[in-house]
Amino acid sequence: MDIIVGIDVSKERLDISIAPLGTAFFVENSHAGLDDLIRRLKATHGAEASCVVALEATGGFEMLAAAGLSSAGFAVLVVNPAQVRAYANAIGRRAKTDPIDAEVIAAFVAATRPEIRPLRDAETQALSALVDRRRQIVQMIVAEQNRLRMVVETQAQQSIKRLLAALRRELDSLDADLDEHIRKSPLWRVRERLLVSVPGVGPATARTLLAEMPELGSLDRRQIAALAGLAPWTRQSGQWRGKSFIGGGRGKVRAALFMAALVASRHNPILKAFRDRLVAAGKPRIVAIVATMRKLLTILNAIIRDNKPWQNA
Template identity: 75%
Template sequence: MDVIVGIDVSKERLDVHVLPARDSFFVGNDHAGVDELARRLTRAKAGIVALEATGGYEMLAAAGLSSTGFAVVVVNPAQVRSYAHALGRRAKTDPIDAAVIAAFVAATSPEIRPLRDEESEVFSAIVSRRRQIVQMITAEENRARMALAKETSKSIRRLLAALRRELESLDGDLDGRIRKSPLWRVREALLTSVPGVGPTTARTLIAEMPELGSLDRRRIASLAGVAPFTRQSGKWRGKSFIGGGRSRVRAVLFMAALVAARHNPVLKAFRDRLVAAGKPKIVAIVATMRKLLTILNAIIRDGKPWQSA
């Protein structure tokens, strides 16, 4: 059996469990702790090292261990908890979680994908920050419509002006990083050649879905969370749903599909056919999202821009 390492990540420390030795220990979640962890895992001849996604606290350990040469995988916390419940393990502590992560990886053998480099991580962080600023602008604009007091309106206008300046600054930063990377520049041009896909969608896909163009259409749809899954038992058949995957990618694909369903002749005809066949409009848009992603995947794979029939 390969040596598999499960790591439960918190802000201050990393709880580690090693299989099959069943060795457990912890180190600090800092540079010194990661260096110590790398030395111990090297002595243990670790094969796969798995960490839970924890909103960013795992990034230091994942990057440090990956650069040392370990095969690192970041696993979905919801899947790990479902696996624990299936085993009947209700107790939850950091050492127990580390052991469950190791057991989950041993049982499921998740695919090991290369981690993003530092420049890609920074680009993704800027894209995420831009999305937060847009959400704050939308919230303040909604408050402006409801504001009655003059002082409140002035405060909202001042904040909106500052937020819009920050949005311009972030867009300039993204423009500069795109210009410096020939690969990203080409990818953005290819993606935005499709009617309905703007810079925001293209840059989100560049940041959040580097696998675009390297997987088949079914796997890329599953990765984005737009592949429908069915519920069926005996003669009963429930409705199909989408979910899981990368929510940020799914969100921009939804907006892009709405635009494409009006302005992209191929996707508009596709969506209209589904509606004419009696499909609910939301189902038609979800199918349009999936078809749009398939088109974008093929464009990046082939390196050829959109060509309307």
């Protein structure tokens, strides 16, 4: 009998529901609470492949529990809260409390049987945090540059310039930290060189992929596109045919690929010809760019899989 442990995560506590046994309890969202949870699960069920633990993504509050349970040998899933809420609505569970949410998470996993993927290790999580922080600093620099163009008062201009100088120093420091982090791993060094060999892909895109998509090279082209949220989904009913859309998946990867595709559609001969053919065939430019993103990701996936750098065909 499969055991599914649903956990609703908040800053202070973890609410646990175990299906199909109906057991429910809570522990603190702390190292001590997590140790207590692991002891109780092992004492009752053991850390077996048939015992699956599912948590909602909650902006980081789930990271301690997910890492600890995975290290203890449990199969861990971090599920999309929007999908869980949609499932709850579909089965008529309108009430929403932490214990109920834990029960719904367990029921959602039992019903949908999502694929269990290995969680990112501590080094990959640290790389992801640095990549995120670099993205935030770049966004702040762009915002301050826009303000500088609008401000005419001298003192305000000087304030913005001082802040820009500080932000650029911090950006340089983060780039140095990222360089050092990449150098720690021979595998990352090799993969970064392979990724940046593709015209249009720079270090920022390569490092985002290393941090946010460790599955790169291990999945087929359809699976990797779906993981990034670049697989189009169709809307139709009877004779009606709606437009196809992309969505879901890993937004940070998609954002990095969008910028890379814009550059590649100008400077990468193969991807430029691909984008130009789509535009010439009447496709809207944004549709052509999305298709270029998907093709670029397919190329990068093959490069990592085959361990061979880009070659102009």
